[in-house]
Amino acid sequence: MKRIKVLLGVGLLATAGLVSAASLELLFAGDIMLDDGPGRALAAGRDPLAAFAPILARADYRIGNLECPVATSGAPLANKIYSFRAHPRVLAAVKGRFDAMALSNNHSGDYGQEGFVETMRHLETAGIRYFGGGNNLAAAHEPLWIERKGLRIAVLGYNEFKPRSFEAGASRPGIAWSEDSQVLSDIRAARRAGADLVIPFMHWGWEREPAPSARQRQLARRMIDAGAAAVVGGHPHVTQGAEIYKGRPIIYSLGNFVFDGFELPAARVGWLLNLSLDRQGVAAWHTVEARIDEEGLPSPAELAKTPCGKRGDRLPRLCRAGVPVDDLAPQTSPSNN
Structure with a gap:
């Protein structure tokens, strides 16, 4: 454990040397499912x-x-293979660790609109913000606004994996659905509304596929062309590599973070993403590997090589806890056109 702390501390110092003191450190975690194994751990008094x-x-x-x-x-829902619902007590472990949660996924509506609306109410009571979902269509597409260290950042959340019945309507609670034209319009609208940086957080791709699809690659580039500073994704339950397009990072899938029930080894590995942001965009970024045990609880993997980069890189690098360990090494086949 001491070695993990040393490596992570060195990683933070190494990243700090690449960016100004005014940079904002923004973390993204992948899928957090607090029912089943994680829920039982919490009920037993353990902290996932x-x-x-x-x-x-x-x-x-x-x-x-x-x-x-x-x-x-x-x-x-009767037609779903897996339906999750966590007890409200689980938010005691989330409060103070996470500032906001994306609701834009294919499980937020597992217990219908009643459970969805109650979820939003519990998050509000706990002081945890949410985005990618709301009481109506307009609210679901409203950005999560982050104003820190002189930056105004808009984070947008979208889901494009069935069932589409979870989508919000004009006066119906639900999630933001990923329609290409709407996503691009929302990015441009956030920039017009005064966002220094816009970051879409996508729930996309095919489950258990280790590489992004052609559709993910195409939409990611279109989002950056529309003004996104970075693109972050999840849903496949496995990591899917990273690319740099026009100098901006695309992390296709962070994989799982707190989740049980997977026998596939790749589904028990996820990434925690750290973005160091300034007014020009992403100054540096790195990932930390999460190893997930049988109960669905994550621990940092101290020696794992995971993607990272900094401004000016044409390809992602490999790092251990944020410390570069290799020369430029592509994680997927990038396009810098």
Whole structure:
């Protein structure tokens, strides 16, 4: 454990040397599902986020994808293979570790609109902001606005994996659905509304596929062309590599962060993403590997090589806890046109 702390500390210092003191450290975590194994651990008085608490505490702002309703109401949808619902007590472990949660995923509506609305209410009570979902269509597409260290950042959340019945309507609660034209319009609107930086957080791709699809690659580039400073994704339950396009990072899938029930080894590995942001965009970024045990609880992997980069790189590098260990090494086939 001491070695992990030393490596992570060195990583933060190494990253700090690449960016100005005014940079904002923004963290993204992948799928956080607090039912089943993680829910039982919490009910037994154990903290599923304990191993990552020091890393989370050092960031200026922390965002995760809440892959379950947090409620006691509602009924599971009859046509879904897996339906999750976590007890509201789980938010005691999230509060103070995460500042905001994306609701834009294919499990937020597992217990219907009643469970979805109750989830938003519990998040509000806990002081945890949410985005990518709301009480109506306009609210679901409203950015998460982060104003820290002289920066105004808009984070947008979208889901494009069935069921589409979770989508918000004009007066119906639900999530933001990923329609290309709407996503690009929202990015441009956020820039017009005064965002220094816009970051879409996508729930996309095919489950258990280790590489992004052609559709993901195409949309990621279109989002950057529309003004996104970076693109971050999740949903496949495995990591999917990273690319740099026009100098801006694309991290296709962060994989799982807190999630049980997977026998596939790749589904028990995720990334925590750290973006160092300034007014010009992403000054540096790195990932820390999360190894997930049988209960679905993550721990940092001290020696794992994971993608990273800094402004000016044409290809992603490899780092250990944020410390570069290799020369430029592509994680996927990039396009810099």
